[in-house]
Amino acid sequence: MRTQVAIIGAGPSGLLLGQLLHKAGIDAIILERQTGEYVLGRIRAGILEQVTIDLLDEAGVGTRMHKEGIPHHGFDMLFGGERHRIDMTGLTGGKQVMVYGQTELTRDLMDARKTANLPTVYEAGNVTVHDFDTLKPRVRYEKDGKTHEIECDFIAGCDGFHGVCRASVPRGAVTEYEKVYPFGWLGLLSDTPPVHEELIYANSTRGFSLCSMRSQTRSRYYLQVPLSDRVEDWSDEAFWQELRLRLDPPAREKLVTGPSLEKSIAPLRSFVAEPMRFGRMFLAGDAAHIVPPTGAKGLNLAASDVKYLCGSIIEFYKERSEAGINHYSDRCLRRIWKGERFSWWFTNLMHRFPNDGAIGQKLQEAELEYLIGSKAASTVMAENYVGLPL
Known part of the structure; x- marks a missing residue:
């Protein structure tokens, strides 16, 4: 098989990247080792930043979120037996967040992909990535007792903390920072x-x-x-x-x-892997970083990774420029470390x-x-x- 982008992982970051690339006319295949039902059964975050809300609208999957999501303009801090409200909207010039479960967001992205008849391979076994340090990367996987190979221009590692993509990088090429x-x-x-x-x-x-x-x-x-x-x-x-x-x-x-x-x-845990680009393979979301859930940043940082990565790939195909992919890691990490700092601080405070x-x-x-x-x-x-x- 041949595609432009092979996406490893059908969680929110992989599905969102696939949807955005589809809207830009770029082909992608998504591989997921679990079943679709398993992916939908994972209970995860439910607070969306404006950046994530805008990105879902850009992907064309925001209708149900706006209908069923709950906008929040503040939250309460309880200490010493008393509650105090943080007026987010008043303090930020009108900004807010949206309560919308990750399970529902994932369902919306799955439905959009199915409606567009885009290829997603669930229960893909023994996924391996090859030659990502060349101009002709490949991905192999097993399905129904057969070995398959995908030739592609780019590999997007959206396969989580325990995924194969970061694990396939030579030890000396990545630095990992962690606090448990x-x-x-x-x-x-x-x-x-x-x-x-x-x-x-x-x-x-x-x-x-x-x-x-x-x-x-x-x-x-x-x-x-x-x-x-x-x-x-x-x-x-x-x-x-x-x-x-x-x-x-x-x-x-x-x-x-x-x-x-x-x-x-x-x-x-707090965790960051640097860099997030290895030749033609890119890490996004939990494959590159984990934050304590206290600050509700995990899904939102993954969405901003996808925003940067999608823009870089579109720029490569539309403008024949590698500027975006060359700066992808640095741009992501600047935002990631700020999200890590806030999540660490809030966790230590509470x-x-x-x-x-x-x-x-x-x-x-x-x-x-x-x-x-x-x-x-x-x-x-x-x-x-x-x-x-x-």
Whole structure:
């Protein structure tokens, strides 16, 4: 087979890149090792920055998002038993974010690809990338007992943290930066109305919690838990009880509980791989970087990678220029490191760190009070949360 761009990974970044390339008249094949049902079953982020919203509109898949998504103009910070609102829209000259689950976004992109009859190979086994340091890269995979090979001009590694693309780069050609946090997030999804119309980020002596949502009838809640905890250790009843203890009385009273639709524990890490280009192969999204979910940056950084990569590939074909692909990595990393910094800072501000003791709690409370009391500090928070400009 022959195509212009071989995309490894059918998550949001791979599907979005494929859709944008299709709109520009550039051929692409997407390979995914899992089934489509598995991809849709992954419960992930749900906060979209304006950059991501605009990109979905550009891809022609924003209709349902605008119809069913929930615009948010602020969020609450809960500490010391009291809630304080960050007015994102007021502090950023009118910017906002959109609550729209990654599962729904993925479904929209899948449907668009299916409608356009574009090639996606699910359950592609033993995917390998070859000759990406030449002008004629190739991708091999197995399907239905047969080995297939794709010749292409470019390989887009959108295959996640454990994917084959970054793993195929020679060890000396990539530098990896990583910080692993000493706790995880226990998440619970339920068909219950959200406890509040906006998100509540809570810093309590018992640990961090987050009250989020996917719709007006579906809620997503998180608790900071030790890495030694297992999902089996937490019944639904135990989760709801612990969440109540980390909330203020008004939220506690409004909390509607119900059976969990999904429950999982996610470890937290900060990770960046540099560079993101290796000859004719490019990394995008989780293949190149991971952020703690505290700042809701993971999906949005992946979308900005796709924006830069798509523009670079279009420039190559339309203008016969390699300027975009030559600068792809540097442009992405400037934005990525700012997103990493914000996510690291917000995580450190809101969570209990086992070795910090009582002084850690006091220092956090002092910084939170300063954050709320200073318009300049609140503006910095709001600007980063809604998303820095490209």
